[in-house]
Amino acid sequence: MTVLITGGAGYIGSHCCVAFLQAGHDIVVVDNMSNASQVSLERVAAITGAKVSLETADIRDQSRMEEILKQYRCTAVVHFAGLKAVGESTKIPLAYYDNNVVGTHRLLSAMANCGVKQMIFSSSATVYGDPQFLPLTEDHPTSAVNPYGRTKLMIEEMLRDVAASDPSWRFGILRYFNPVGAHESGLVGEDPQGIPNNLMPFITQVADGRREELSVFGNDYDTPDGTGIRDYIHVIDLVEGHLRAHEVLGSGSAPSNCFAVNLGTGNGYSVLEMVKAFERASNRQIRYSIAPRREGDVAQCFANTEFAEKLLNWKAERGLEDMCRDTWNWVCKNPRGYETVA
Ligand code: NAD
Ligand code: WQD
Numbered sequence: 001m002t003v004l005i006t007g008g009a010g011y012i013g014s015h016c017c018v019a020f021l022q023a024g025h026d027i028v029v030v031d032n033m034s035n036a037s038q039v040s041l042e043r044v045a046a047i048t049g050a051k052v053s054l055e056t057a058d059i060r061d062q063s064r065m066e067e068i069l070k071q072y073r074c075t076a077v078v079h080f081a082g083l084k085a086v087g088e089s090t091k092i093p094l095a096y097y098d099n100n101v102v103g104t105h106r107l108l109s110a111m112a113n114c115g116v117k118q119m120i121f122s123s124s125a126t127v128y129g130d131p132q133f134l135p136l137t138e139d140h141p142t143s144a145v146n147p148y149g150r151t152k153l154m155i156e157e158m159l160r161d162v163a164a165s166d167p168s169w170r171f172g173i174l175r176y177f178n179p180v181g182a183h184e185s186g187l188v189g190e191d192p193q194g195i196p197n198n199l200m201p202f203i204t205q206v207a208d209g210r211r212e213e214l215s216v217f218g219n220d221y222d223t224p225d226g227t228g229i230r231d232y233i234h235v236i237d238l239v240e241g242h243l244r245a246h247e248v249l250g251s252g253s254a255p256s257n258c259f260a261v262n263l264g265t266g267n268g269y270s271v272l273e274m275v276k277a278f279e280r281a282s283n284r285q286i287r288y289s290i291a292p293r294r295e296g297d298v299a300q301c302f303a304n305t306e307f308a309e310k311l312l313n314w315k316a317e318r319g320l321e322d323m324c325r326d327t328w329n330w331v332c333k334n335p336r337g338y339e340t341v342a
Helices: 011-022 038-048 062-071 086-091 093-114 147-165 199-207 235-251 271-282 306-312 320-333 337-341
Strands: 002-006 026-031 053-056 074-079 118-124 170-176 178-180 214-217 232-234 258-263 288-291
Touching: 002 011, 011 026, 011 038, 011 074, 011 235, 026 062, 038 337, 062 093, 074 093, 074 235, 086 093, 086 147, 093 118, 093 147, 118 147, 118 235, 147 170, 147 258, 170 235, 178 199, 178 235, 199 214, 199 271, 199 320, 214 271, 232 235, 232 320, 235 258, 235 306, 258 306, 271 320
Parallel strands: 002 026, 002 074, 026 053, 074 118, 118 170, 170 258, 178 232, 214 288
Antiparallel strands: none
């Protein structure tokens, strides 16, 4: 009864390993380490006191995936592995289609050959495109404006087709809003390489002096302070949602064998509200200047959480203060991310 966690050495995956181990599951991680450090899993072991099996492998290597599924007698997969940078996806789209779409296809083929038919998949609120109404419900029309988003949509469709072909498959498609924060121990957290694309890691690097100032991408949106509004969710709440989804899939109590559900808080915060909250948590000033809008950004994006509450009996419990405090704790304890200990 082992759960295979692909991309388990990455940001969300490593927190998910903690949650699954603490809930008593056996896990095996498959990661090609393209955006991860082995230290993250050493830290997972330190938090949980459990042994973490890592297989350094690529999900596109179907025969290797079959060996691993058989060797560990896996019964379910939580699938995080993939590339995730929107800007990069417009520069190297083929790498995105290969890692994300081909990778998931090979992984599913391996699972089919091994009789493993349960998967949780990391999708994204990006599949809703420019919101036609808010808060976003799961039946909001989907569209994508960049290759990264298109890979998520294609994978969602692939999963629905596989589910329709054979009722014994079970899929939980989890659409994440904006995951932030870190484990409260400060032992695992987000460790972006190079210049961060996302707001929270950028703010933390201004707070700790690594970057001069934050560029606020647009202050002329139709929002109360003119800056973009997002639904930030603490990574611990997010991975608890995975645990619940795993239980619901396993029990067969889901209304269908392929569901898509939002994982967000339902609250929206603007860029300037995030800056102020982080200033309070870190007791540092965050210098910023207003820059032009970033291409492809929407004004507002936040979740309707009713379906998640009903289906998963789950709801995010941590607030903005917790998100900022835990992020700052992680950064202070690991000023150079996982390299700090190297
Ligand atoms: P991450 O980059 O930290 O984790 C992804 C992991 O997958 C990394 O450890 C990487 O080394 C591994 N990986 C990549 N390609 C692989 C391959 N072909 N074979 C094996 N391993 C491979 O990213 P994250 O933030 O933890 O995101 C996890 C998942 O959640 C991704 O699928 C991402 O698209 C999705 N997601 C993330 C966010 C976010 O804001 N972080 C939002 C929505 C959805
Ligand atoms: C949040 C807000 C920016 C950086 C992206 C992907 C999505 C998902 C999560 C992965 C926006 C503003 C940001 C900066 C800024 N990713 N901002 N200055 O764009 O909601 O979502 O990450 O799987 O698919 O699209 O998140 O953190 O990049 O931006 O002003 O330096 O912060 O304009 O309003 P986003 P983000």
